[in-house]
Amino acid sequence: MQKSGEDYLEAILAIGQEKTKVRTTDVALRLGVSKPSVNRAMKVLGADGYVTQQAYGDIELTEKGRLKASQVYFRHKTLTSFLHDILGVDPIVAEQDACLIEHDISSETMEKLASFMRTGHKLQS
Numbered sequence: 001m002q003k004s005g006e007d008y009l010e011a012i013l014a015i016g017q018e019k020t021k022v023r024t025t026d027v028a029l030r031l032g033v034s035k036p037s038v039n040r041a042m043k044v045l046g047a048d049g050y051v052t053q054q055a056y057g058d059i060e061l062t063e064k065g066r067l068k069a070s071q072v073y074f075r076h077k078t079l080t081s082f083l084h085d086i087l088g089v090d091p092i093v094a095e096q097d098a099c100l101i102e103h104d105i106s107s108e109t110m111e112k113l114a115s116f117m118r119t120g121h122k123l124q125s
Contacts, residue, residue: 003103007031008041009050009069010076012059022059075102078114086117 011030015022024038031038042059045051050065061069076098083094105113 004041005045005048005050006068006072006103007099008038008045009061009065010072012051012061013066013069013073016061024056024059027059072102074114075105075110078110078117079105082113082117 008027008031011027012022015026015030019026024035024042027033027038028035042051042053045065046053049062050068051059051061053059079098079101080094083089083097084091087094089097
C-alpha cells in the first residue's frame with residue numbers, strides 16, 4: 001500500500017473516533033486535500049477492500065481497513081510519543097516526523113521501539 005493510502009485510512013479511523021459518521025469533507029479537511037482527491041482515493045481503497053462507501057455517502061472501514069488503519073495509527077502514536085516524550089522533540093515537529101517515519105519503518109524496528117516504550121524505556125536484548 002502506498003503512503004497516501006495509509007494516511008487516508010488513519011484519517012478515517014481518527015475521524016470515526018471523533019464523530020459518528022465519516023464524510024468526504026471531513027477527510028479532505030483533515031488531510032488538506034481536495035474532495036475529488038478523497039473520492040479517487042476511496043475508489044482505490046474500496047477496490048482493494050479497505051473501505052466501503054455508497055455514492056456521496058459515509059465512508060466506513062472494512063475489517064481489513066480497520067486492521068491496517070489501527071496498525072498505522074499505533075505506529076504514529078508510538079513514534080510521536082518516543083520523539084516527544086523521550087527525545088524532547090517539539091510536539092508539532094514530533095507529529096510531523098512520526099507521520100513521515102511511520103510509513104517506512106521496518107516491522108523489527110517498530111516492534112523493538114514499542115517494546116522499549118512499554119517496558120519503561122529499558123533496552124532488552
